[in-house]
Amino acid sequence: MAENDRNDGPSLQEQVDLLQQQLAQAQRLTALGELVGTTTHEFNNVLMTIINYAKMGMRHKDTATRDKCLDKIFHAGNRAAKITNTVLGMARNRATGQEPTDLKQLLENTLLLLEREMNKYRISVDKDFDSIPEAYVNGNQIQQVLLNLLINARQAMPGGGRLLIRLQHDKENNMVDLMVRDFGCGIPAEKLPRIFDSFYSTKSGPDASGKGGTGLGLSMCRDIIESHHGHIRVNSTVGKGTAFTLKLPTAAKDNRPSVPAPITPAPNLPQRSQLK
Ligand SMILES: Nc1ncnc2c1ncn2[C@@H]1O[C@H](COP(=O)(O)OP(=O)(O)O)[C@@H](O)[C@H]1O
Numbered sequence: 001m002a003e004n005d006r007n008d009g010p011s012l013q014e015q016v017d018l019l020q021q022q023l024a025q026a027q028r029l030t031a032l033g034e035l036v037g038t039t040t041h042e043f044n045n046v047l048m049t050i051i052n053y054a055k056m057g058m059r060h061k062d063t064a065t066r067d068k069c070l071d072k073i074f075h076a077g078n079r080a081a082k083i084t085n086t087v088l089g090m091a092r093n094r095a096t097g098q099e100p101t102d103l104k105q106l107l108e109n110t111l112l113l114l115e116r117e118m119n120k121y122r123i124s125v126d127k128d129f130d131s132i133p134e135a136y137v138n139g140n141q142i143q144q145v146l147l148n149l150l151i152n153a154r155q156a157m158p159g160g161g162r163l164l165i166r167l168q169h170d171k172e173n174n175m176v177d178l179m180v181r182d183f184g185c186g187i188p189a190e191k192l193p194r195i196f197d198s199f200y201s202t203k204s205g206p207d208a209s210g211k212g213g214t215g216l217g218l219s220m221c222r223d224i225i226e227s228h229h230g231h232i233r234v235n236s237t238v239g240k241g242t243a244f245t246l247k248l249p250t251a252a253k254d255n256r257p258s259v260p261a262p263i264t265p266a267p268n269l270p271q272r273s274q275l276k
């Protein structure tokens, strides 16, 4: 008989469950920390716009200028509301509920949060969006995945570069394919099998923008994608870049998993092929 059956302490299974919960919590906090860093900068930017147009409106009494200023303030205010909503949504959301979601809109919202950061690091973003059906996902969770993939891509191009985001409909499998591809440093073949491991990082710590270095990003991405009955795949070539492709179920009624899978890490070695 196993030792555990005789003592009153937590069983091995209970201990594993607890550690998994703690890991999921660490992943969430890391993602939230990076999001707060990103959004605070974006938010500040919006506030500067509001303050400057308010000043202008106070200086100029004519209706035309004031109308223009109010319009700018209104739009900046809306942007600020979008930014805070994202943070609140992510801080609040622990549920794994999935619903039909417009991935194109989700991507646009996520890119909006990173606009300043991408400009700062001289990253140009190319979008190649096919018309795709809605995906059956938890928007907050997929947004966390996107933020991590986009920030990783940005960090792989320290001198600036190009980022390509592609959305395609895989009709045969009733899935939506979302690819985030950078033209950065790439990942050596011997490191590739480890990148999804929790706490595996080749970064010395958070960068100047306070991001990365925990090794929790991709492990979180994988856990989230697997809980969606999807797949995450990586192709990378040193010196040429890296492409991560997500496969997510469409919202077609007969395509939805009946029971949402729990978020539990499972061994899953990435597939590899050469990037052109
Ligand atoms: N786009 C990419 N290009 C090159 N290397 C990458 C890329 N994405 C991830 N990696 C590698 O995978 C490791 C793990 O990534 P991640 O789990 O997000 O942790 P972190 O970003 O905190 O290091 C990174 O440290 C890096 O070595």
Ligand SMILES: [Mg+2]
Pocket: 148, 151, 152, 212, 213, 217, 218
């Ligand atoms: Mg990361």
